[in-house]
Amino acid sequence: xxxxxxxxxxxxxxxxxxxxxxxxxxxxxxxxxxxxxxxxxxxxxxxxxxxxxxxxxxxxxxxxxxxxxxxxxxxxxxxxxxxxxxxxxxxxxxxxxxxxxxxxxxxxxxxxxxxxxxxxxxxxxxxxxxxxxxxxxxxxxxxxxxxxxxxxxxxxxxxxxxxxxxxxxxxxxxxxxxxxxxxxxxxxxxxxxxxxxxxxxxxxxxxxxxxxxxxxxxxxxxxxxxxxxxxxxxxxxxxxxxxxxxxxxxxxxxxxxxxxxxxxxxxxxxxxxxxxxxxxxxxxxxxxxxxxxxxxxxxxxxxxxxxxxxxxxxxxxxxxxxxxxxxxxxxxxxxxxxxxxxxxx
Amino acid sequence: xxxxxxxxxxxxxxxxxxxxxxxxxxxxxxxxxxxxxxxxxxxxxxxxxxxxxxxxxxxxxxxxxxxxxxxxxxxxxxxxxxxxxxxxxxxxxxxxxxxxxxxxxxxxxxxxxxxxxxxxxxxxxxxxxxxxxxxxxxxxxxxxxxxxxxxxxxxxxxxxxxxxxxxxxxxxxxxx
Numbered sequence: 071x072x073x074x075x076x077x078x079x080x081x082x083x084x085x086x087x088x089x090x091x092x093x094x095x096x097x098x099x100x101x102x103x104x105x106x107x108x109x110x111x112x113x114x115x116x117x118x119x120x121x122x123x124x125x126x127x128x129x130x131x132x133x134x135x136x137x138x139x140x141x142x143x144x145x146x147x148x149x150x151x152x153x154x155x156x157x158x159x160x161x162x163x164x165x166x167x168x169x170x171x172x173x174x175x176x177x178x179x180x181x182x183x184x185x186x187x188x189x190x191x192x193x194x195x196x197x198x199x200x201x202x203x204x205x206x207x208x209x210x211x212x213x214x215x216x217x218x219x220x221x222x223x224x225x226x227x228x229x230x231x232x233x234x235x236x237x238x239x240x241x242x243x244x245x246x247x248x249x250x251x252x253x254x255x256x257x258x259x260x261x262x263x264x265x266x267x268x269x270x271x272x273x274x275x276x277x278x279x280x281x282x283x284x285x286x287x288x289x290x291x292x293x294x295x296x297x298x299x300x301x302x303x304x305x306x307x308x309x310x311x312x313x314x315x316x317x318x319x320x321x322x323x324x325x326x327x328x329x330x331x332x333x334x335x336x337x338x339x340x341x342x343x344x345x346x347x348x349x350x351x352x353x354x355x356x357x358x359x360x361x362x363x364x365x366x367x368x369x370x371x372x373x374x375x376x377x378x379x380x381x382x383x384x385x386x387x388x389x390x391x392x393x394x395x396x397x398x399x400x401x402x403x404x405x406x407x408x409x410x411x412x413x414x415x
Numbered sequence: 416x417x418x419x420x421x422x423x424x425x426x427x428x429x430x431x432x433x434x435x436x437x438x439x440x441x442x443x444x445x446x447x448x449x450x451x452x453x454x455x456x457x458x459x460x461x462x463x464x465x466x467x468x469x470x471x472x473x474x475x476x477x478x479x480x481x482x483x484x485x486x487x488x489x490x491x492x493x494x495x496x497x498x499x500x501x502x503x504x505x506x507x508x509x510x511x512x513x514x515x516x517x518x519x520x521x522x523x524x525x526x527x528x529x530x531x532x533x534x535x536x537x538x539x540x541x542x543x544x545x546x547x548x549x550x551x552x553x554x555x556x557x558x559x560x561x562x563x564x565x566x567x568x569x570x571x572x573x574x575x576x577x578x579x580x581x582x583x584x585x586x587x588x589x590x591x
Contacts, residue, residue, distance in 0.1 A: 155461065186555050187484055194484045197492025201464065204499045208457055216503060223500050227493075247555065 089182050096360075097171050100333075100367060101326040102133050107368065108375040109325075116379060140321075143314035148211055151311065155209035160312070160319035162202030167327045169195040174333045175250045177343050177359030178351040188249040189241065192334060193234055196289070199327070200226045203298075206320075207308040218307020221386065222291060222298035228393035229288035229295075235401035236278040236285065239408045240271050240338045253342035257350040270341040277404045279339045281397055283373065286331045288393070290324065292374055294381035297389060328371050336366035432476050439476070443469035451523070460498045467491050478552040 080088070110132060114121030122129030147153055173192040175181035185191060200223055207219015241247050244255040259269025272279045288295040299307040309320050336342060343359030344350045384392070446465035453459050467490040474483035562570050 152457075155457070185480065187480055190481075190488075191484050194488035194492060197488055197496075200496050201491065201499075204496065204503065205461070208499075208503055220500065220503060223496060227496065227500075230492075 093168065093171055093182060096176075097168055097326045097330060098322070100329040100364070101322055104329050104368070104371050105133055105325050106130060108371060112372065113375060113379050116376075137318065140314055140318040143317075145314045145316060146311070148311050150211040152209040152211065155205045156311070157316070159202045159206035159209060160316045160323070162205060163199050163323045164202075164319050164326075166195055166199035166202065167323055167330055170327075171330045171333070173249055174330065174337060174363075175253065175342065175359075176363045177356040178250070178353075180343075180356045180359055181250060184248070184250060186246070186248045186251075188247040188252070189237055189334070189338065190247050192249075193230075193237065196327075196331075197230060199323075203308050206312070210308070210311040212311050214304045215308050215310045218298050218300075218304045218310070221304075222308060224386075225288055225291070225295060225298060225389060228390055229285045229397075232281050232393060232397035232401045233285035233289060235398065235405060236275075236281040237338065239275050239278040239401075239404045242405065242408045242412055243271060243274060249337050249342070253337060253344055254350055256341045257344040267346045268341055268344055270339065270344075272339045275339060275404070275408070277400065279335075281401050281404070282335055282339065283370075284397060285393075286335065287374060287377060288389070290328050290331065290374065292328070292378040294377070294384045295389060296378075296383055297386055300383060328374055329367055332367045332370035332374070333363060335370055336363060340366050340370075436473065436476055439469050439472045443473075451520075456502050457499065460495055460502065463498070464491055464495050467495065480552055481555050481558050 106129075110121045110129060122132035125131040125135045147156060170192050172182045172195075173185070173188055175184075203222045203226070204219050207215045207217075207222070210216070240252065244252045246252060246255065256270050257268045261267065261269050261273065291298050298304070299309065304310070309317060312320060343355055343362050345358070345362055348355060348358070443466050446462045446469065449462040450459050450466065453462065467486065470490075471483040471486040474480075474486060
């Protein structure tokens with residue numbers, strides 16, 4: 071509780087400044103770590119190669135070199151592009167990601183906001199990123215970009231529904247939308263009267279967890295759901311015309327969103343910062359909590375990238391059919407069953 | 416005590432709230448005018464996003480977080496995105512669209528003014544000089560308790576209406 075006392079002595083704008091700084095750092099550092107560990111290394115080992123080895127020990131500074139390269143590149147605008155819409159689009163996508171991290175708690179006091187809207191706020195904020203993708207697709211004045219933007223929008227709308235419906239099951243079981251309270255509900259839960267391990271909702275909401283992961287993969291437009299950015303037919307879709315800094319923003323956005331969505335999933339289904347044996351509201355969890363969250367994020371994002379480099383691409387009709395005819399009915403059934411069980415027990 | 420602090424001491428008036436209301440309202444009015452005056456359909460939809468975001472911000476000023484978040488999720492995340500999706504799928508021309516009707520603007524302005532007059536009269540007539548006292552943010556449980564007890568009939572009626580609209584849209588769209 072010392073952190074609360076410390077923050078209470080600062081003025082509101084000072085607290086906000088600290089929160090903004092920590093938020094930016096946590097998103098960017100996690101995104102950078104994910105790019106290095108998964109995209110550069112894990113995938114390379116799967117394909118029997120070493121990956122980047124030159125910059126820094128084991129290529130660990132490769133990412134800085136890439137960022138430096140992109141910053142130096144010219145910021146090209148297509149001649150017919152709608153300049154303002156084209157320029158603003160990456161900011162909309164990135165803002166949506168950075169605002170989403172606000173709802174994720176990493177400890178009893180290590181959180182940005184303690185709002186009872188919690189996950190609902192997060193889902194609302196994450197739905198805004200579609201707007202940025204549409205802006206990018208249309209503003210580029212390129213038919214590949216426009217097609218990519220339209221495909222992305224059709225896909226994101228279709229998979230946002232199972233994502234939200236999967237969360238509803240968790241919210242019903244926890245009885246709250248507050249992210250921190252969802253963690254406490256799991257930490258204080260019992261498995262048939264056995265309470266030492268808590269009750270992470272992956273056990274009771276396993277169906278919702280699988281639906282959430284699939285929908286997350288589609289929201290991130292990672293293979294097998296990479297129809298919108300299919301490089302072999304659409305030349306990376308809505309990102310085709312972007313170069314330099316703005317391309318880098320889309321690239322960061324992709325991995326930052328993967329990290330933040332994995333953080334949300336680990337709070338909802340894996341017990342958040344809770345580890346068995348330590349009380350979830352102990353002071354020490356303010357330090358251990360972020361590390362526990364980081365481990366869970368790395369595991370979940372590894373699943374994302376493992377799938378990405380294993381599965382072939384879905385066709386557009388298969389993709390829509392999976393969402394509307396399989397995932398959404400399944401998620402609705404999960405809500406009904408959860409509701410009935412919640413009332414009975 | 417500064418002037419602003421003295422004003423804040425009057426419990427009924429929250430100065431910061433009123434100042435920000437003015438800022439947001441001016442931005443909303445400007446954006447709303449641009450929605451109807453721009454001849455680029457995509458730009459109109461993007462200006463509409465600003466208007467709707469302004470509505471959400473006003474709800475937050477009133478302490479109704481739940482309504483504000485719903486506003487963002489439903490209107491910005493779904494309705495405007497569907498607008499844009501439809502526009503881009505059918506007529507994605509960059510630059511100004513000549514086919515946007517200009518000659519009916521007088522009529523549209525008249526209807527808009529009429530609607531404004533009706534709504535303003537209704538609001539002023541109902542509340543007169545009552546003040547809305549916002550002591551603390553409205554909690555989610557307050558909203559849900561109100562919906563599922565006092566307003567349950569209206570809630571169910573609205574959901575049936577939406578379902579009917581959904582089925583109706585499919586029936587209209589499918590010619591076979």
